[in-house]
Amino acid sequence: MTKNLRVKTSKLIDETYKISFKFNGSTYYGYKGDTLASALLFNDIHLVGRSFKYHRPRGIMTAGSEEPNAIVQLHNNTSRTEPNVRATEIEIYEGLEASSQNCWPSVNFDIGGINNFLSPVLPAGFYYKTFMWPASFWEKYEYFIRKSAGLGRSPTEPDPDIYEHKYIHCDVLIIGAGIAGIVAAKTAAKNGYKTLLIDEKPYLGGSTIYQNSEHFKINNQISSSWLEKEINEIKKIENLEIKTRTSVAAYHGYNFLLARENLTDHIPLEQRNNKIRHRLLKIRAKKVITATGSLERPLIFNNNDRPGILLSSAIEKYANFYGVACGEKNVLFTNNDSAYETALSLYQKGINVEAIIDNREETDSKLIKETEKNNIKVYKGYTVVDTYGYKRINKVSIMQLSKDGQKVIGSKISILCDCLGISGGWTPAVHLFTQSGGKLKFRDEDQVFIPKEYSSDQISIGSCNGDFTLDEILSTVPKAIKKFLNLKKIDYEDFEIKSSFNKSKRNIWLLPSDKILGKTKPFVDYQNDATAKDIKLALREGFRSIEHVKRYTTTGMGTDQGKLGNMHALGIISETTGSKMGELGTTTFRPPYTPLTFGTIVGRSVGEYFDVSRKTAIHEWHVENKAEFENVGQWKRAWYYPKNGENMHDAVQRESKAARDSAGILDASTLGKIDIQGTDASEFLNRVYTNAWSKLAIGKCRYGLMLNEDGMVYDDGVTTRLGENHYIMTTTTGGAATVLGKLEDYLQTEWPELDVYLTSVTDHYATVSVCGPNSKKIVSQIIPDLDFSDKNFPHMSFKNAKIGNINCRVMRISFTGEHSYEINIQANYGKSVWEKCMEAGKEFNITPYGTETMHLLRAEKGFIIVGQDTDATMTPIDLQMDWIVSKKKYDFIGKRSLYRSDTIREDRKQLVGLLTENPNEVLEEGAQIVSDIKKTPIEMLGHVTSSYYSPNLKKSIALGVVKGGKNMMGQKLVIPMENKQINVTVADPVFLDKENKRLNA
Amino acid sequence: MFVINCPYCGEREQSEFKAGGEAHIIRPKQPTELSDDQWAEYLFMRKNIKGVQFERWIHTHGCRKWFNVVRDTSNDVIKAVYKMGEKPPTK
């Protein structure tokens, strides 16, 4: 290293603890307490990345979470790699590896930099205007845009870290542990409130904690010493919890906040295993005190983005907190007193300040006098008109401002420098306040938005409330807390404050240059490369709303959400359009305040814990017998059982054939089961199903179709009458929860007079379904005491029975069209009954089949599957199921809708069967159906809903919905595919055994 | 995310509840006697007010009871909560 840029460090940096790290492949070192940014600056590295659009060299600009430029990729090409990490926030640790983003092949030589010279042809909205036409070219443009754009790379390997969520309930939450937050925390906790204090930084005390100047004193102590004592005191308070490295991401209504606690990002990788990395805190606070401070504003002038240009407050922090000089020849440029604080701090540490350029013409304060006394040249009423140096600033040129601040006059003066600090005054950090629903007001005197109306039990205090100076903070904050917490007395009533800060400010949103605007680059949004010029262009093109200008120019849309430049964008719009700042509104601040990792958001819900998975009582048998599974809602259902390396098609063909030739067995446990009891149970079923239920005899089963009030099919299933006032209803697997919900809704709100009780018993019973011509022989073997004769136990009836001494319910019902039985038994006996059936069925080659075969078998019979053959636009009439709609019943859910003008249209899409010309050709589900492909525009008549090759019919069969299909029987239609057309004939949807002979075989 | 005071269980997180649309829309007793327009009015037309709105909510992951909520949709402030069948508050 050639230069020593480490001046006397503060107490906050441990100089005895050296840490080495890598940046862009080279090894450097810093000290414990350094951020990556302070360590890089200590190594005289300013150039950290390239800008998004023009690929201009960019350096570190800030010392906090508002950083727009210095964003890096950590641990590239590893599972822990992370893009868009702000160098100003990440603390260095042994082995840290960071690299620049958004540049190729390297940050020093970047091909995209050519965009900078092309920039006259890359104005605002350029991508929208050029690349959107012709539309078919978008794909080609996109490839290049994505390649040259992109902010970093996401990891390609699974995340090895652990994340979790935690709920916290507290009386008082304080966000921000600066001087205001510390005062608030101590007061709240000492008065018995369960208090939580959080701060995004690893330390407490905000910017006061490194304030070493004699110009700011509390009770005759330097403000940092005073605050340090307060911090030591609050650490001992029992009902105060303090969380550092924790940033509030979102502030929702009713004082519900999300915060991310960062637990391992500051320790070496090898120490992170098995530790929780981030914890998402879900905080519900009775009262919230926001003390989030303020952000220094940049100034908007030509070429204000070069490496070496930093916020003046950042330079001060690097010097006072980290003990790092950002440059050896510093120039400061300001419109207020803040830069003089910086100048004096630097001077105190022996760092050279060449000059201060101050927009204000007539201004005086203790700070300025002190500065001038130290022989620092102050140019009053001047502005910077340009800066020089490609990868690091080396010169500024300045000129005098005209009286109205709109022009520059006189001659240019050049000042050599290697660092420029800029200060445009302060912006209260009201992001969280507005997220919570708070309303802002505009304060004209210093051009800031401050809280006006709170939406919940909360207050903002300190500089986020517009009280910037030490004396303002200490005079307003204690009073505000006293009132907010209803306290009689508060510790902080009397202060003796010394604050040399003068509040005068000369606000010029866009500073003039000697060049015309078109020839300059005054950046408003650094990360997205939006300039004042772009904003003015957007206004010329007719954009007025701030939200539109923002999107068109991409101002404020980067990962920093424009924390620095949004106010200037507003200011420039208001000046250009002549509207008042307060009336223009602000853009919406959306959560998260700083980006969150996906890991934080999902917490422990990863891998097998991503969602609940429900398994039937027979699940283990399916696993042992090598079933493939499919997800049906949260259920894992056996899909098919491949044998000897069969593929799905072969397995399903074999299973389907076996079920019809001899016997098949299906785990039907997932079907929803609702136990319905009460003296009005029959009346209730009459009202919720389309068909009549009053006359169903005890011991009989009936298929029912349930509609929505709009007449569209909602669910279906078989319901059995177990007793006079007792039914068991089955629903589709996916519909179980919503059907129960719907029934409860009607019972509680429309028909509270009905005596009906509903209980979900889906998980209580296992259901084994045995079908096929040999099903009776099999089931009767395991229930020998039951009379299985058709007379005693006909189709669509039910019997109570015993297997061993365990009660079960046996229904003779069928979804396959085969003679079949469903045994319902207490779930924990499910697997044993299944095994008994397998044993008894051995001689009949009983074949377990999964959902795919079930679907094929029912399609052969033309039975619908709600949700596959229907969507929310199919009535029972559309399904050609008129037979199930009672004409006699006065009312049922959805009845009136069945003869609305729209539902009686003849040309509605109706369910039909489809047979292909070539019996071996199987249609694709979802394929469009048309009649004439030569007549354009081609009319879409409908689509294929179910399609299979039927091994029993030895041909391809399909169901589909076709406009007016009911009257098209025998008609030829066409299914146009990518490279062929398939001819089909409209057919009866029942393909097999229309006479239902097999049910009784 | 707000907090709802279930009339049966007390204050609970919003995530335990589900909204059920506008309250006090009564299913016609004799749907068959309604014209298409009248039926459509019941079936489809719902208010969407910026301001005080009467809504149905259900405590899905709790007591599973439906009840009514008076909520200001502009700021989510809940003004009243009352059981099904009870008269809506007039003020």
Ligand SMILES: [Zn+2]
């Ligand atoms: Zn409840």
